[in-house]
Amino acid sequence: MYPRFIARQLSRPTGFFGRIMGRLMNRHNAKLNSYAVRQLELTPSDRVLEVGFGGGVTLPFLIAGAAFVGGVDRSSDMVRRAKAMFSEAVSAGRADFREGNVEELPFEASSFSKVCTVNTIYFWSSLDAGFAEIRRVLVPGGHVVVGFVPKERMDRMGMPVDIFTLRAPDDVVAALRKAGFSDVRIEQPKPTTPWNVLVATR
Numbered sequence: 600m601y602p603r604f605i606a607r608q609l610s611r612p613t614g615f616f617g618r619i620m621g622r623l624m625n626r627h628n629a630k631l632n633s634y635a636v637r638q639l640e641l642t643p644s645d646r647v648l649e650v651g652f653g654g655g656v657t658l659p660f661l662i663a664g665a666a667f668v669g670g671v672d673r674s675s676d677m678v679r680r681a682k683a684m685f686s687e688a689v690s691a692g693r694a695d696f697r698e699g700n701v702e703e704l705p706f707e708a709s710s711f712s713k714v715c716t717v718n719t720i721y722f723w724s725s726l727d728a729g730f731a732e733i734r735r736v737l738v739p740g741g742h743v744v745v746g747f748v749p750k751e752r753m754d755r756m757g758m759p760v761d762i763f764t765l766r767a768p769d770d771v772v773a774a775l776r777k778a779g780f781s782d783v784r785i786e787q788p789k790p791t792t793p794w795n796v797l798v799a800t801r
Contacts, residue, residue, distance in 0.1 A: 628718055669696075
């Protein structure tokens with residue numbers, strides 16, 4: 600069984616061990632995060648939101664490639680860390696990091712042209728509620744990118760089921776379509792890649 604303490608820290612990094620976990624997540628998820636960011640196809644006019652930015656590994660690339668970056672994380676420690684690390688962008692009004700969760704995103708409707716989230720859907724209480732909120736903050740024609748490890752692979756890791764809700768790709772695709780997204784597709788660098796990146800249009 601995956602150690603419960605580590606599982607809780609992955610869910611909501613907190614304190615000293617949370618800072619360590621943030622660094623470990625950055626390293627372990629580097630390829631998935633990099634691929635997900637590429638699928639955003641950022642332009643200099645984009646306003647992009649990252650849901651669950653954790654250790655912040657994608658934030659430098661988002662800030663460099665977009666006009667504005669919003670971030671939501673349910674860990675207050677990770678929010679404080681992001682504000683400190685990217686204080687220049689925050690002071691310039693080009694970034695805004697807030698504590699919150701996907702079911703109640705703390706941003707106005709139609710605030711963003713693109714949204715990304717990587718390895719967070721295991722912790723959502725409801726895919727339907729999460730994708731409905733993401734759709735709310737996206738402009739018409741905006742895109743969402745969702746990266747995750749599918750259930751069949753996560754099952755082998757022995758994650759505590761009361762902390763991790765494992766998701767099959769078909770279930771995530773169905774939830775996106777139910778929320779009103781279209782052109783839903785699964786992207787992978789190659790068929791043997793152990794993770795999926797879903798791209799969809801509002």
